[in-house]
Amino acid sequence: xxxxxxxxxxxEVSERTGLTTHTLRFYEQEQLLVDPVERDSAGxxxxxxxxxxxxxxxxxxxxxGMPLPDIRRYVELFREGPQTVQARFDLLRAHQExxxxxxxxxxxxxDVIDHKVDFYARRxxxxxxxxxxxxxxxxDESANG
Amino acid sequence: xxxxxxxxxxxEVSERTGLTTHTLRFYEQEQLLVDPVERDSAGxxxxxxxxxxxxxxxxxxxxxGMPLPDIRRYVELFREGPQTVQARFDLLRAHQExxxxxxxxxxxxxDVIDHKVDFYARRxxxxxxxxxxxxxxxxDESANG
DNA sequence: GCTTGACTTCGAGTCGGCTCGAACTCCTAA
DNA sequence: TTAGGAGTTCGAGCCGACTCGAAGTCAAGC
Numbered sequence: 191x192x193x194x195x196x197x198x199x200x201x202e203v204s205e206r207t208g209l210t211t212h213t214l215r216f217y218e219q220e221q222l223l224v225d226p227v228e229r230d231s232a233g234x235x236x237x238x239x240x241x242x243x244x245x246x247x248x249x250x251x252x253x254x255g256m257p258l259p260d261i262r263r264y265v266e267l268f269r270e271g272p273q274t275v276q277a278r279f280d281l282l283r284a285h286q287e288x289x290x291x292x293x294x295x296x297x298x299x300x301d302v303i304d305h306k307v308d309f310y311a312r313r314x315x316x317x318x319x320x321x322x323x324x325x326x327x328x329x330d331e332s333a334n335g
Numbered sequence: 336x337x338x339x340x341x342x343x344x345x346x347e348v349s350e351r352t353g354l355t356t357h358t359l360r361f362y363e364q365e366q367l368l369v370d371p372v373e374r375d376s377a378g379x380x381x382x383x384x385x386x387x388x389x390x391x392x393x394x395x396x397x398x399x400g401m402p403l404p405d406i407r408r409y410v411e412l413f414r415e416g417p418q419t420v421q422a423r424f425d426l427l428r429a430h431q432e433x434x435x436x437x438x439x440x441x442x443x444x445x446d447v448i449d450h451k452v453d454f455y456a457r458r459x460x461x462x463x464x465x466x467x468x469x470x471x472x473x474x475d476e477s478a479n480g
Numbered sequence: 481g482c483t484t485g486a487c488t489t490c491g492a493g494t495c496g497g498c499t500c501g502a503a504c505t506c507c508t509a510a
Numbered sequence: 511t512t513a514g515g516a517g518t519t520c521g522a523g524c525c526g527a528c529t530c531g532a533a534g535t536c537a538a539g540c
Contacts, residue, residue, distance in 0.1 A: 254444035299399035310424040
């Protein structure tokens, strides 16, 4: 039972991950992949399914704002073996906290926005229901629309 | 009863809003303020409390990723008067949706991160409890740390 | 009269993360 | 044998939102 691991071209990886081929080359150059990418006889990149899996995780880290240097560091630690488990944990924990903070920040902004949207919705409803508006022409909340 | 509206220096506004004086000047130049900022005899900016209030809203819009051109547009509409209420509403609604999407995206990234953090936590707990690890030296999830 | 400190203008620089384009090499299929 | 298409390298360019620095003005206090 000889299982040959299939390899993927950069185009295939691009399709599977949603990253452009440009970005994939860039990521490789930035050392964001766990191990060096193989090449075929013509020098073309041969990716593995594991690369794809990792790139998917990578995408999550990126979309949650982890900087490339941190991702590189994480990958580096991974390569160094099991003795870096604590360090990897710490790195992820720190990021986890940042993302939570970011969600909280967005939520707080969203509260303000929701409130304003609501205000305008009411105002428009009132404006169409009874065209007469008794508080004068510009009655925005706190005078800022 | 003559109520003189007090004016604030750029430094005071900076303190109250958390924006640097550099940024405040930049925002003025980018037309993000509702009305033109007054100046004293020496050419120094005189802000109003309303400016501060608006800047606080502005900060929320920014922290939730609204681009400066959109904010400028919003302010512009506001200046144009009540007939732009629908347009302002639309603008805010669109942003609201973007922010919600962004929160969802972060949340989905957070799920992955939480899962990984959890994985490492367990692994470390196991590693310290019984130093022997029966599945070999590198048993990361799906082989990617 | 001199320093201090907050202000002014202007234009240039920074940063991260792509994004693009030029010029080239291969392989395949008609 | 020639055209197409997917790949390669390299370096430059872009974007938004600041951020900084130089050089100058002004008013108050010592």
